[in-house]
Amino acid sequence: MSNNPVIIELKNISKSYNGETILDSINLEIHDKEFVTFLGPSGCGKTTTLRIIGGFVTPDEGDVNFLGKKINNLPPHKRQLNTVFQKYALFPHLDVYENIAFGLRLSKTPEEEIAKRVREMLAMVNLEGFESRSVDLLSGGQQQRVAIARALANKPKVLLLDEPLGALDLKLRKEMQIELKKIQKRLGITFIYVTHDQEEALTMSDTVVVMNGGVIQQIGTPQDIYNEPVNAFTADFIGQSNIIPGMMNADFSVSFGGRKHKCVDKGFEKNENVDVVIRPEDIKLGAPSGDVICGKVVNVTFKGVHYEMEVALRSGKVSTETVEIPENGAYGELPTPTNCDFEFEGWYTKPVGGQKIESYSSIYKNMPHKLYAHWTSYGERSGKLVEAPVYEEGTEYKVYFESPETDDSFDDMYCENGVYGELPTPEEREGYVFAGWFTKVSGGMRAESGNPLLEYENHTLYAHFTPVQDGKPVTHTVKLKPDSGRLWIVQSTTVTPVDTFVGLYIDPDNIHIMKKSGWSLQDTEDPDEEGGDAK
């Protein structure tokens, strides 16, 4: 397709309304005879882009070129393109025939020519015999067909379609998708199609332009977009995906889900943080073992062709908390860590001999404390997991993490079955402070509350130390976010019942590595933000 000449070119298009940026430097080339789809969530700027091409919106900056000529200031009625509007926008006072003939009458086409052309158009959209019907009496699908016929009657070089199938039911929508694609092929003209339906985009397009936040995220064929998404947004928006934070160890090796995996990607920095995308249908469920990520099936949904299983990994996010100490040295409301294996029992301090700390318990102010989360098992297992150390800083107690480059480790400790007992506090070292215990086998996962180790594994623990400068550890603070373990979506034609322990088998070919985009899934899942958009 891209061998055809460029018909529409957008150069550095920017647009904002009331100080809010709608489009930010859009650059795009659309080729002749191409079926291009702008895909994105509502408010991503896709409709605005279409309206700029149609001439209904003037860009603040940038140029719109049509066959090499700048058309920024050309009014819509002089542009050689036609639009199929959202909700059709048929002329309610005209019948089907006159609606389709509208553009032809304006161009002073002879009456026989108009009659011939309207007949052709009606035949194309399968509405023969509907000439004298009132458009109000047509069904949504029929109105849609009239709108398409009306827009095509003028023989435009480019047809713009603004979510044309949005108001139709699923079955009709699928039919119309196929029909539109056929019409586009037959007429051999360019279609620019706007939709928020990723399936529609993949089915119909030659090229998909994925947009979010007024920025083009990715341009490519449907296959490219689906198989090689360039960032977490595209991966999540196009089909269902497991998007997992990971880290590149070296070329062809990536760590995620607490272990190392082979992969087919290279060219990243060593230790670069990346997003890993794995399609639900690319994961095979099997027996749990020490070689694969393990988890428990927590939910099964029947989806018609396949079953969809949610597998909860038995590892949580690394969690810690900055705890504010009120004036008199009492703790405020403490965070409740979550854990999928054990029940949280309470927080304890180390220096005062295991005093239990609850909300507004008093502790001595001028003493460095370490808080321990105490866990009780549901079953016969019991033990304690060690939380990160807590140091006093002004009126705050801060929890410190290691800096990644310090890999000083000693005090190996062996632990079976994924449960830690009371961990020893290693000796202080000159210029360093103890930062916590880390496991080796799972690629440096921190051994602490909210982060139980996986079952079926033997672990070696390493104590990590952080260098101290001016009496303070050189570290960064991480906010605690309770997380009961990541959920993986797995699709399969066979069902695995809830509560089964499973291993996730993933072929290296199906592990897609993407650069961190700064976009995070939480951003779009936050209901408050959605409410804000609606206003």
Place this chain on the structure above:
Amino acid sequence: MKMKARWASYPYIVWMIAFTVIPLCMIVYFAFTDGSGSFTLEYIKKSAYHIPTLVKSIYLAAISTAICLVAAYPFAYYVSRKSYSKQKMMIMLVMLPMWMNFLLRTHALSALIEDNGVINTLLMKLGLEPLQMINTEGAVIFGMVYNYLPYMILPLYSIMTKIDSRVIEAAADLGANTLQTHKSVILPLSVPGIVSGITMVFVPSVSTFVISGLLGGSDNYLIGDLISVQFNSAYNLNYGSATSLLLMVVVIITMVIFNRLETEDSEATLV
């Protein structure tokens, strides 16, 4: 539900019977009877003498209605394409004169344009010839336009806000320039508003006696004045009723013709 809905309409039905149906019947009764109550066509025949006055009334009302339409249409369209808050503000400005009493407004107008009124005093102070403004047809027309313009703007505006802006964009998209868009889309879609606007301006204009009485003088004696005199000064209920009936019949015929035109217009485009 049905019962409830019916009950809700009873107060209005009572109102209608008491203040519209019964008075109408009384007008018909008085129009066809004489002072003693026996049947006669005398007053109907007498009323026919006033046909020239009636024609003049229709003529002045028609001109006023036409001026209102021409003035209101572009304004209503302009307002209807503005943002909601601006629309509200502009419509409030349109309504603003209606907060003042109709009689008062007309009196104020007459004080402005009478022979020794504000305008002429000003002109004479500037050393110019005074103008004959009051007691002319122009004054009556001006009074009608001045008083009834909002009644043209409001129905036009309310029908125009209902026109989907995408339909207007669709016309532009298919190659219509601004003028063509108005002619082939906006105007036809505004017809119901135009018809009700014309009704709301023409009917009170044709039957007015306050405006013609205060601004028109003896040369511009309209059918409304005539009826008013019969009822208020001559106390001839039968004569007044007969003339009223004549006026009503003329108004009804005009309206029927108008509505016919409207439906034919929309049918013509449908066929």
